[in-house]
Each structure stands twice: as C-alpha cells, then as structure tokens.
Amino acid sequence: MLYKQEFGQDFDLGFDLESHPYLIDKSWHNDLCPSFYFNVGEQYYVLWVDYADEEQREEDTPRYMITKGVNEGTEDKPEVYCEANSEEIGSCENYEDLKLFLRSFI
Template sequence: MAYADEFPDFDPGTLPVIPHGWIDQSWRNDACPSFRLPGALVAWIDFADPAQRDAPSQPRFALCRTDDEGATAGTVIAGDDWRSILDAAARHLAGLAISLEWGCAGQIDAENGLFAILHAAIGETPDFDRWSLKATTAEMVAEGLRLLGLEAAA
C-alpha cells in the first residue's frame, strides 16, 4: 500500500518527512494516509487543506498508540504541527524503556520492548553487546531514537 495509490488527491508536496522505519499503511477506506511504527505507534496525516478533510475542524496530524496486532489503542496527541507529533513519538518511545531501578524486571522488559520496536522498524536486531556497554537506559533510548530518526525530538 502506498498513500499515493490510496489517496491520489493527496499532494505529495504537503507530506512531511516520515522517519525511518515508519511503514506506509494507508488504505483508501480510511480518512487519510497513515504511517505505522510496528508495535508502537501510528501517525495519521490528513490533507493540508482543511476543505479536503473528512472532518475539516479536526487537526491535520494524529499520533496513536497501537496494540500488538496494529489496531489503534488510543490517541497520544493530535495537532497541526508535525514537529510536535515527532516530539510526542520520541517521548512515548522513551517512556517505554524508562525505569528508576536499574536491572529490575520491568526495566529489562521495557528495554526488550524497545528493541523489538527497533527490530520491526529497521529490519535488524540491534547489537546487544554494543548496547550493553551503555551506562543507562536513557543512553539506550537515545540511541534507539537516533536509529528511528527521532533524535532531534528527544
């Protein structure tokens, strides 16, 4: 699926830069194009011209959590500024791997979840040996966001 095929009236010049690893999952029966970060988030990108939108009064962008099957599981943020959407994506992903107690089961599970998202997005498993040299979860999160093209948003 490609947004250009599913939404031929969507002006490609108005599409913001989509971060690496986000998959075009646009479908013509939806209101607008969408891009998914497997296992984590989906970004909905509506037409730049409100008159072309199904709901002209709604914001142009929406970022939603997804469940394991990819179904929308709640809105993280909606607005008209793409940078704020990317910032929210970075904060959301960083929050998946933050724990105050280093080495606790929850923190390790969260890091493994972040690794799974990275694997789905970049198509390869991160180098765990290299990552284990990082001193903190925050450093691991920063590296993960860098790989996803969201480092400037963190």
C-alpha cells in the first residue's frame, strides 16, 4: 500500500481501507499526510488522513478532511490532485463521522 510506503508501515488510518474499495491511494511523501481520491460522477475528491496523535500533525487540521480534487490525467489513467485553493468540503476527528460523510457521497 502506497501510504505505508510513504508514511511508514505503522501508519494507522483509523479504518480498514478494504472497507472502502472506491478510495484510491495517492499518497506522496512530500505531502503532510496520506491521501486518497474518489469520484462521484465527474467530480473528484481527495480524502486526507492525518495522524491520530495531534502532536504528530504538522498543522492544526482535523484527522480526516475532504477537499475537491481535479483530474489532470485521463479518465483511464487519472492523476488526481487537490484543486488549487480548494476549500474543505468536510472534516472530522473520528471514523464514524467520516463513514457517514462518505456514505452521503457514494
């Protein structure tokens, strides 16, 4: 899994990624935390998953945050990035709230 390669084998997402097969790992070590994209129709979104321990977070952000994304690749080979100056679509600290939020999209 890419997020483990980029952020360490012990990084805890707080949920089982296999429970959300529509989340595509796009984690990159230059980012502050792991990220995953998904789409609803034509619109792409990026889910950021920060460290559970607030002391490990580089910024004052919630553990889970969703922003709008943009596909700079093709439909067959998407390259999804956080939209420039993208505002937060939703955020929360716990998985139960995230799960409800994701269900409202999917």
